[in-house]
Amino acid sequence: MPHNGAVSADLADTGTDSDAPAAPRPxxxxxSIEALALLLVFGLTARPGLTELFAAPAAQAWSARFVAVCxxxxxxxxxxxxxxxxxxxxxPADFFHKAVPKRTALAVPVAGVAGAILPACECxxxxxxxxxxxxxxxxxxxxxxxxxxxxxxxxVVVSTFVAFPGNPEMVGARVAASLLAAVTIxxxxxxxxxxxxxxxxxxxxxxxxxxxxxxxxxxHDFLHAGGYLVIGAAIAASLNTLVPETWLAPIAxxxxxxxxxxxxxxxxxxxxxxxxxxxxxxxxxxxxxxxLAFMVVGPFIDVKLAAMQAGTFGRRFAARFAPAAFVxxxxxxxxMGAVWL
Amino acid sequence: MRLDAQAVILLLVGGGMLRLxxxxxxxDYVKPYAFWLIVPAGVLLVAVAAITGVQxxxxxxxxxxxxxxxxxxxxxxxxxxxxxxxxxxxxxLGSYEAERTGTVVGAxxxxxxxxxxxxxxxxxxLTLLDYxxxxxxxxGQTLEGHRIQLRGFILYEGDxxxxxxxxxxxxxxxxxxVKIGFEGDVPAGLEPDQxxxxxxxxxxxQGRDEINGELVPYIExxxxxxxxxxxxxxx
Numbered sequence: 370m371p372h373n374g375a376v377s378a379d380l381a382d383t384g385t386d387s388d389a390p391a392a393p394r395p396x397x398x399x400x401s402i403e404a405l406a407l408l409l410v411f412g413l414t415a416r417p418g419l420t421e422l423f424a425a426p427a428a429q430a431w432s433a434r435f436v437a438v439c440x441x442x443x444x445x446x447x448x449x450x451x452x453x454x455x456x457x458x459x460x461p462a463d464f465f466h467k468a469v470p471k472r473t474a475l476a477v478p479v480a481g482v483a484g485a486i487l488p489a490c491e492c493x494x495x496x497x498x499x500x501x502x503x504x505x506x507x508x509x510x511x512x513x514x515x516x517x518x519x520x521x522x523x524x525v526v527v528s529t530f531v532a533f534p535g536n537p538e539m540v541g542a543r544v545a546a547s548l549l550a551a552v553t554i555x556x557x558x559x560x561x562x563x564x565x566x567x568x569x570x571x572x573x574x575x576x577x578x579x580x581x582x583x584x585x586x587x588x589h590d591f592l593h594a595g596g597y598l599v600i601g602a603a604i605a606a607s608l609n610t611l612v613p614e615t616w617l618a619p620i621a622x623x624x625x626x627x628x629x630x631x632x633x634x635x636x637x638x639x640x641x642x643x644x645x646x647x648x649x650x651x652x653x654x655x656x657x658x659x660x661l662a663f664m665v666v667g668p669f670i671d672v673k674l675a676a677m678q679a680g681t682f683g684r685r686f687a688a689r690f691a692p693a694a695f696v697x698x699x700x701x702x703x704x705m706g707a708v709w710l
Numbered sequence: 711m712r713l714d715a716q717a718v719i720l721l722l723v724g725g726g727m728l729r730l731x732x733x734x735x736x737x738d739y740v741k742p743y744a745f746w747l748i749v750p751a752g753v754l755l756v757a758v759a760a761i762t763g764v765q766x767x768x769x770x771x772x773x774x775x776x777x778x779x780x781x782x783x784x785x786x787x788x789x790x791x792x793x794x795x796x797x798x799x800x801x802x803l804g805s806y807e808a809e810r811t812g813t814v815v816g817a818x819x820x821x822x823x824x825x826x827x828x829x830x831x832x833x834x835x836l837t838l839l840d841y842x843x844x845x846x847x848x849x850g851q852t853l854e855g856h857r858i859q860l861r862g863f864i865l866y867e868g869d870x871x872x873x874x875x876x877x878x879x880x881x882x883x884x885x886x887x888v889k890i891g892f893e894g895d896v897p898a899g900l901e902p903d904q905x906x907x908x909x910x911x912x913x914x915x916q917g918r919d920e921i922n923g924e925l926v927p928y929i930e931x932x933x934x935x936x937x938x939x940x941x942x943x944x945x
C-alpha cells in the first residue's frame with residue numbers, strides 16, 4: 370500500500386505528540402481540548418489506515434476479541450468500582466470492626482462465605498477487596514472475599530447448574546473447592562503475608578463531603594483498574610487468536626496433564642466467572658476433574674486478573690499472590706474431584 | 711494526567727459503550743442480555759465524566775498531593791478499546807475463526823430427551839446446535855420425517871463447504887462454531903462468510919472435525935438460499 374506512507378507517518382506523529390507532553394513533565398499535561406482535538410485528527414486521518422491495517426482476518430478476529438473482552442468486563446468493573454467507592458465513602462470505618470470477627474483465623478472463613486453476597490464476576494471483586502483493605506479489614510479476610518465471591522455467588526452457581534444439567538455434584542464440587550482454596554489462601558496470607566508487599570493507591574481525603582469522595586473514588590479506580598484490564602484483555606485476545614486449539618487434543622486423555630492443561634487454559638483465556646461453566650462444559654474431551662479445575666482456577670487467577678491485582682495491590686503482591694492462588698485452586702479442584710466426581 | 715484529560719477518557723469509554731448499545735453493534739461482541747449491563751455502566755461513566763469535567767472547569771487539581779500516587783498513566787490505555795469500538799469496529803467473528811476452531815456439539819451431551827418437532831410447520835426452523843445435538847446424541851430420531859430449515863454462514867473445510875454458526879457463552883472471545891456438512895448437490899461458488907438458509911432433511915451420515923475430532927452431522931440438501939446476515943450473528 371504505497372499511498373499509505375503519509376497516513377502512517379501522520380499516525381506516528383500524532384502518537385508521539387500525545388505521549389510527549391503527558392509523560393516527562395508532570396505539570397504540563399494535556400488539556401481536554403487538546404486531547405479531543407488530537408483524537409479528532411487521529412480519527413479522521415487514521416481511519417482509512419486503520420481499516421486497512423485491520424482488514425486482515427487475523428487482525429479482525431484479534432480486535433473483535435479484544436473489544437469483546439473489554440465490553441463484557443467494563444460493566445462489571447463499573448459495578449465493582451461503584452460498590453468500592455460506596456464502601457469508601459459511605460460505610461463508616463467502625464462498621465467493619467464490628468461486622469468482621471476480631472481474630473483473623475475466624476474472619477477468613479466468614480469472609481469466604483460472605484463472598485456469596487456480591488453477585489458479580491472477578492472484575493468487580495478486585496476493587497471491592499481494595500476498598501475493604503483500605504477500610505481496615507484484615508487483608509487476609511479481604512483476599513478470601515475477593516477469591517471466593519466470583520466463584521460462589523448465586524449467578525455463578527445457577528449458570529454452573531445450567532451448564533451441567535443433571536450433574537449437580539459439579540456445582541457442589543465447584544463451590545466447595547473454591548471456598549476451600551479461598552480460605553486456604555486467606556490463612557496462608559495471615560501466616561506468611563507481609564504488609565510491605567501491598568502498595569494500595571491511596572485516595573485523597575476530601576473535605577468537600579462524602580459525595581465528592583464517592584465520585585472521585587469511582588473516577589480514580591475505574592481509570593486505574595480499567596487501564597490494567599485493557600492490558601489483560603489484549604493478552605487474552607492474543608492468546609485466544611494465536612494459540613491453536615489442536616495443541617490441546619493430544620493432552621486431553623492424560624489424567625494429570627489434562628487437569629494442568631485446562632488450569633493453564635483458564636489462566637490464559639480469562640473468561641468471566643458467570644459463563645466459564647459453559648465453556649468448561651463444551652470441553653468434552655477432558656475429564657470432569659479437569660473441567661472443575663478450569664472453573665476453580667478461572668475466577669482465582671487469569672491474565673486479566675493478574676494485571677488488575679498488580680494495579681490494585683502492587684506488583685510485588687501480584688508476583689507472589691498469583692502463583693499461590695493458582696496452586697491452591699488446582700490442589701482444591703483435584704481434591705474435590707477425587708472425593709466427589 | 712490532568713483532570714480534564716481524565717474527563718475526556720471517561721467520556722469516550724462511556725460514550726463508546728452507549729454508542730455500541732444504540733447502534734446494536736454490541737451484538738457482535740457480547741450476548742443480548744449484556745445490553746442491560748452496558749447501558750447503565752455507560753451512563754454512569756458519562757456522569758462521572760461530566761462531574762470530572764465540571765471540577766476541571768472550576769480549576770481543581772487532580773489528586774496528586776505529593777505522595778507519588780498521581781493519577782495513573784495506565785489510564786491512557788483505555789483509549790485502545792475506544793479506538794477499537796469507534797474506529798476499527800471489527801465485525802462479528804466468522805469463517806476465519808470457525809475454520810480454526812473445533813466444533814462444539816459436545817455441550818449438550820447430557821440432555822436425555824428431545825421434544826418432538828411440530829407436525830404443522832414445514833420446514834421446521836432449528837438452530838444449528840439443536841440440529842447437531844438431535845442428530846448426534848439422539849440418532850436423529852426426532853428429525854426423521856421433517857423438512858428442516860437451518861441458518862448459518864458458509865466455511866470451507868478443505869474444499870468442502872460446510873454450514874456453521876458461532877456459539878457464544880460469555881463474549882465473542884469464547885466463540886466456538888457448530889458445524890454441519892452438506893450431503894447432495896451444493897450450488898457452486900458459495901463464498902466463505904456468506905449467510906445462507908438451508909432447507910433439507912436429516913441424513914445419518916456423519917463426519918469428524920479435523921481439529922478436535924468431534925462428530926459433524928450432515929444434512930441432505932434440498933435448497934441453499936443466500937440471505938443477509940442476521941442482526942445477532944451468534945447463538
